[in-house]
Amino acid sequence: MSSGESVNVAVVDIGSNSLRLQISEVKDKSYKILDDYKEMLRLGDSIYTVGYFTPEVINRIVETLTGVKKLAESRGCKNIRAIATAAFREADNMGEALIRIEDACGIKVEVISGEEEARLTYLAATANFELAGRKAVVVDIGGGSTEYTIITDGKLERSESLPLGCNRLMREFLKKDPPTSGQILEMKEHIKSAQAPLGLGRDINMVICTGGSMNNVAVVKHFKDKAVRDSNVKYVERSFLKKFIKDFSQKSYNQRIKTEGLEENRGDLILPAAIQSDLVLNETGVSGFYTLSGGLRSGLTIDTINKMGIELPFQNNTESIRYARLLEIGNKFDFDEASALHVQSLAKMLYDGLKESMDLQGRDWLLLEGAAILRDVGKHIAYSKHHKHTYYLIKHSELVGYSAKEIEMIANIARYHRKSPPKSSHEDFNLMTTADQTKVLKLAAILRIAIAMDRSHKGQIKSLEVKVKPDVVIISAKSKGDISMEIRDFELKKELINKILKRPVILT
Structure with missing residues (x-):
């Protein structure tokens, strides 16, 4: 696949509870999900009662996969990669079912081991969490088995299927x-008793729970908090989980399914999953857990892309998944990577020289870095008003290593990298606290100057030195070649930073 071309891939995860289809568009060094389809087949109902797939169950699998194949083909997918997990591993008539499925709908299903399940979930976790310097356990609770994966400093240490x-x-x-x-x-x-040999100890400082049931616990929690956000990653405190378990332990199935946000088909499954997760938190002493929606199928998509000879940015940059995700999202929206990284470098020089006088510290650079890299992704929609499109795309992208508030701030910084500063009619800006508004303006002012320093997109300015004096700020540029465009754009962009610093800023 050559640069600029795209291809759609389809993966199917046939679990003990549900069948999930994910269709993604792969382009260059990124992918974006086009469709995510779920059917609750509950194959475990058959396997964990009679030990095999009844003819009715096999017919239901075939019918669902036939529909899935039509959907994938309508999206231009030439092949479907399908895997099956615990229910198939334990079915007495697994071979018969696999033959029937392939004959009926032309899909060859691969039955994977628990260890392979854990590896795929690990791929998804490393794509969505900053794991460097941490010891984490990923608990992937399915219908038939649970995969425990221990990750140390971003590396898969060991895994066990129980x-x-x-x-x-x-x-x-x-x-x-x-x-x-x-x-x-x-x-x-x-x-x-089953968990004991794993040796889950107090050295673990992060717990990630995947699987539909624990994702549903997180959804219930967010409904309760009135903080529903369409995000792959959510956080649930143990205090909520303990109350959830106590409440659901005393309720019947019919009472549980009245809970806002609860999937009806998980009314009887969610309590065992919640209790198992709470026991992990008890052993590790961690105060809450993260959920990751689509863990296994996301890992399967990444693995399928790898088999195409493509490595995603986070796989080449394990030191900072946060940074790698910024590049991945930029590639997804066809950004000019060379220009983005040069402006990021210029912004860092300006930030280092101005942070003390602008009272910037801590994670403020990470906000500016994100905005500098992604400032122009809105051009993917249209050049006209692209700063507004950029705000929308950043806000609704899955940035790793940032809180929801920080993502909102990054989106606003990028939104104000050009055109007018915030107005009373700009609702998204006005919803932020006064302190956050002030910080956004400071960082946007720096970003405007950094962008001006590469107006020609030729990387003419190699370095910047900032000298802050009581009555003036002097920015000295070391360059190669003509920087007349940069000088002219600086003069147009300096008004905001002059106002914030309360003194003139000059370029020499």
């Missing part, structure tokens, strides 16, 4: 509705 899927646990232990305290206690002891 028969602790929520459908399996529910059917083995929680046989009454609502379950008795004795049943819950017995299930807890069973989980703890």
Whole structure:
């Protein structure tokens, strides 16, 4: 695949609870999800009762995959990569089911091991979390099994697949509705016994839970907080989880499904998953967990892209997944990478020289860095008013290593890299606190100057030195070649920084 070309890929994850399809467009060094389809097949209902797929269940799988294939083909996907997990691994008639599926709809399903499940989930985790300098455990709770992956300083240390899927646990232990305290206690002891050989200790400082049931716990929490945000990553405090478990332990299935945000098909599965996650938090002493939506299928998409001979930016930059994600998003929206990185470099020189006089510190540079790299992604939509399009694209992108508030600030900094400064009619800016508004203006002022220093997009200015004096700020530029365009644009862009610094800024 040559530069600038794109291809659509489709992956299918057939789990014990649900079948998930993800269709993505792959272009250069990035991909974006076009479709994400789910069907709750609950194959575990058959496997963990009779031990095999009944004819009706196989027919349902075939019918669903036939529809999935049509959807993928309508998106221009030439092939579908399909994997199956615990339910297929344990089905007495696995071979018969696989043959029937391939004959009926032309899809060859690969039954993967628990260890391969863990590796794929690890790929997804490293793409979505800053794991350098951390020791993390990823707990991928499916219907039939749970994969535990230990990550140290961003590297996969070890993984283990345990028969602790929520459908399996529910059917083995929680046989009454609502379950008795004795049943819950017995299930807890069973989980703890299975977890013990893992040696989950207090050296673990981050817990990531994946799988539909724990993602649904996070959705319920965010509904309760009135903070619903369409994000792949969410955070849930253990204090909420403990209340959730206590509440759901006392409710029947019909009472649970009235909970806002709860998927009806998970009303009986969510409690075993929540209890297992809480036991992990208890062993590690961590105060909460992150959820990652689409962990396994996201990892499968990344692995499929790798098999095409493409490595994504985060895989070549494990020191900073945050930075790699900025480049990945920039590539997704066809940014000028060379110009973006040069402006980022100029912005850093300006920031270092001005941070003390502008009262900037801590993570403020990371905000400016994000805005400098992504400032022009709005051109992907249209050049006209691209700064406004940039705000929207940044706000709705999955930036790694930034909080929701920081993403909003980055979007605003990039929004004000050109044209007029904020006005009373700019609602998104006015929703921020006064302190955040002030910081956005300071960083946007620096960004405007950095952009002016590369107006020709030729990288003529190699370095900048800033001298702050009581009555003036002098920026000295070392350059090669003609910088008349840069000088002219500086004169046009300096008004905001002059106002903030309360003294003239001159370029020499």
